[in-house]
Amino acid sequence: MNSNAIEQTLARRFHLERAPSFLARTASKAPIAFTRLKSAQALRGRSEAVPREAAFSIHVPLSLPFFSESWISGKFKSIAPATLGCAFLFDLSENPVVSLDTPFDSVRFYVSQAALDELSYDCGIRSPGGLHAPTFGGRDPVMYGLAQALAAAMEELGDGTALFADYVALAFHDHIVHTYGGVPAGVRTMRGGLAPWQVRRAQEFIDANLDGDPSIAQLASECGLSRSHFTRAFKQVLGMPPHQWRTKRRVERAKQLMQESLLGLVEIAVVSGFCDQSHFTRVFSQSEGLSPGVWRRLHHR
Structure with a gap:
């Protein structure tokens, strides 16, 4: 299932025109998905089964407010004020079914048991038998x-990249297996950072794909590591997660081209991997404190 299919399914289920969704690519068996569910007004009836x-x-x-009533396996269950x-x-x-009798705005996190199992194996920890x-x-x-x-990220064009969704999915998995899955924290079989050749390979792969959207799985494969271990090791060595490093490199490429x-x-925005000039201007200004046009006038050779 792709993100468009998820959006359509959840929009129908919650009686919405749109349900913006990100689909992470961290698990091969089943996706981890994130969806914004928002209605400024109360809707009639309940969500679909x-x-x-x-x-x-x-x-x-x-x-x-938030949903006030729910039905679990057909049995009514009130929801305390959130x-x-x-x-x-x-x-x-x-x-589960909920009443849509109040306005609502929430983010829905979805994870299958298959994804829990696969990512737990990658992390070297036991998989939870469920979440509670x-x-x-x-x-x-x-x-x-x-x-x-x-x-x-869902509100800003270009910020909801697949690499960002992958990173959030791994953080989400790491949190829920301990908080809701009963897996003891701090127990892993894989530790350490990246070897120098792995750092070079990851950086080269990101630079070669600045105008694309490689997944964490692809980056990890280039380095011969599992997805979860690669993500932790990359941040340990370079001080930031992969999606932030890629943004940094896009800004650096843009600066070189402007000079x-x-x-x-x-x-320049397109060649450097940004969605459009608006996305380029926003990200560059946040990074450098100047708009691209002003920066270019000050630094053009």
């Missing part, structure tokens, strides 16, 4: 932080 599957969804409210910073775990094998929340709607500042980062070529800013 969910096909039973061995999977879980975690809903994190970004604003209040607070910002809380998270609601649903077992999708129980066909001690309190329905309990506080979870980590999930709230991830939800805010995803929501911000040494006569290309226009639109062409």
Whole structure:
């Protein structure tokens, strides 16, 4: 299933016109997906029934109110008033349905049991036999932080890259297996950073694909590592996750082109891997404190 199919399915299920979604490519057996569910007004009725599957969804409210009623395996279950910073775990094998009688704005995290198993194997930890929340709607500042980062990326063209979604998915998995899966924290079989040749190979691969969107799986494969180990090791050595390193390199390529070529800013944006000039201007200004045009006038050779 691709991100468009997920968007269409969830938009229909929650009676929305759009349900922006990111699809991570961290697991080969099943996806990890993130979806923004937002309605500024109350809707009639309930969400559509969910096909039973061995999977879980975690809903994190970004604003209040939140869903007030639910039905789990056909049985009514009230939802206590939510607070910002809380998270609601649903077992999708129980066909959860919610009432849509209030406005809502949340990020839905989806993960299958197959994805949990595969990524846990990659991490060298045991896979949880399922996910369980001690309190329905309990506080979870980590999930709230991830939800805010995803929501911000969904609002800005070019920020919701697949590499970013992959990175968030690995952080999401690492958190939920310990918080909701009962796996002891700090137990891993793989440690250490990247060897010099692995650093060079990762950097070369990113530079060669600045105008594309390689996955963490591809980068890890180039270095002969698992996805989760590569992500941790990359940040340990270079001080930032892969998607931020790629953005840094895109800015550096743009600066070189502005200094040494006569290309226009639109062409430089495309050659450097940005979606368009607007995306280029926003990212460059955040990085350098100046717009590309001003920076070029000050530094053009």
